[in-house]
Amino acid sequence: MTTTTRPGTAKVSTRVSGRPGFYRSYSQELALFNTRPKQVGVAAVVVLGLLGPFVLEDALLRTLAIAFVFAIGALGLNIVTGLAGQVSLGHAFFLGIGAYTAAAISGDPDGRTIGFGIEEMWVWLPASGLVAAAFGVAVAPLATRLRGLYLAIVTLGLVFIGEHVFREWSDLTGGAGVGRSAATPQLFGFDFSEGTEMFSREQQLYLLMFVLMLVFALGARNLARSRVGRAFSAVRDRDMAAEMMSIDLPRTKALAFGISSFYAGCAGGLLYTVSGFFDPASFNLLLSVQFIAMVLIGGAGTVGGTIAGALFVSLLPTLTRELPNFIPMISRQVTETPNVFQVEQVLYGLLIVVFLLFEPRGLYGIWVRVRTYWKSWPFSY
């Protein structure tokens, strides 16, 4: 984006103090972090996140590491659904493709399942994203012809077809109920999944996933303000109007699916490095719904909201495990009803419903309300 400079005036880049909403140039408004509080806030979150491994317990760090990977996947869904407005229930399918690409590239060549033995992360991570993106672009021709709920159903079909292929192709996936080992998170010879003298395994994985999430989040935020990202929003708001402003609809939608699937593929590749093992039955409709829940609970179309939603949904099991301490009726045993696992699933469903009914903008909307309240305090608006 070039700055339009009026003749006779120098390029204005300084901010007026005390007037955060006052932009003096387009580049200021389109900046990555366009307000001072945003700059400070993001810096604070980064610092807090980096301090995490030194204050939190390993079990929680492990959950958080997985949550960060989920956040990467949710950011991908946010690009196609929140930004470009194309409803996709097929996110689990792309996640699965990424997971198997990564596992196959990094896997043991002499093992039970397909493997090429390239354990370096800088090879398998982009590869898993790119393969998933290729599938996303391949699906896109359907997306350009279909709108709204037709698209939702078709992407739902993808999940079922993918689940079937993953289950049957046991050379690659290990077969249903058996599974295969996941990719090794190794970067330039350093294996993050093996604890060292300084850091435990969980601390390393936490830091790795946190940094990766920051990179992907920055990418998503940057995309939203770029030419492509603004084309996405135009398509979401009114596709016909976008078309009239000479936005190429098929190309834009294909790009949205491609980028979204790239994120999903990378998340898939990373997701199971924490547990080290995965089963083809993981990539089912529930996983897709979880991603939708993350985006909607967090706030569709926003990067910060999506990450918050992903953390919230991923930490939900940890929270529900605590419930029996307060409500003795709920059991910890799977065989008894009501048990914590049932409560957890019901909560997924109900939280989606409650948020959509009462706070359609999600956690981000709550934040906006709090912010507006304090901004205009002591006046009501």
Next chain:
Amino acid sequence: MSTFLEAVIRGLGTGSVYALLALGFVIIYKATSVISFAQPALMLSGAVVTSYLVPAMGVVLFTGFSFFFSVAVAAIITAILALVIERLAIRPMVGKAVFVVAIITLGIDIAVRVVVNGFIGLGARPIGFPWGLDRVTILGLDVQIRHLVMMGTVTLVVSALYLFFQRSRYGLAMRAAAFDQEAAMTMGVSVGGVFALSWAIAGALAAIAGSLLATGAGVDRQLWIVALVALPAIILGGLDSLEGAVVGGLLIGVAEALVGSYQRDLAPWLGDNVALVSPYILMLAVLLVRPYGIFGTPEVRRV
């Protein structure tokens, strides 16, 4: 040849149940222009209610009386459940983006299904279908009685629905509201009532379908996935076409049965259980050719 015909009859049997489920989706879609992803949960709860009612009845007037009576009662109970869902979660969202409402139904589906699963238990619950997996021979073909019962019941239900839509005041109101909501409202049609009625009918249809599907292996926690097969059926037929839903359901059923009987010999490399995903593959193929299904109305884009 007899293998082929037997597969077709089997397909028509399950296909007629798919048609019933598909009708539920289409009726809700026509009234509210939303796809209700809560249908699987309604179907499951209908089947579970039937499985509890049949043994409790115990009266035998004729073979199958307690089963069919229980199905009817289950249909009413599920319709009431659907009414409650519609009133609490769907009605407040009138006028919001259809995608949002669809996702709400998805959330309801998960929540209701978990509760219903609690009543199923870990294994399969027998549904109390009097003929079980018995077979009869008709014209030299070996047919399961349950497939014939499916076809018969569904024919009956669909005819009743047809009469309801064509001949009754409420049917007329529903057609009017589907055609033009505002105009219907000015003519005194209670559009909210139409929404509620469409959910109730869809719930009842789902309950009947669920009970019929469970006649084979009983009610288990995986039964709900079958309800989603109705989605390819409605896409094939077109989202807003009742005839399309029936034809699509039957087509999907027959296609699934044919793939089930022939795939292992013709294309074994595809692996087992391809029949289960064949509806989705068929759907993708049809959509590439006709994006609005076989009977659906293409969306008119106005500038």
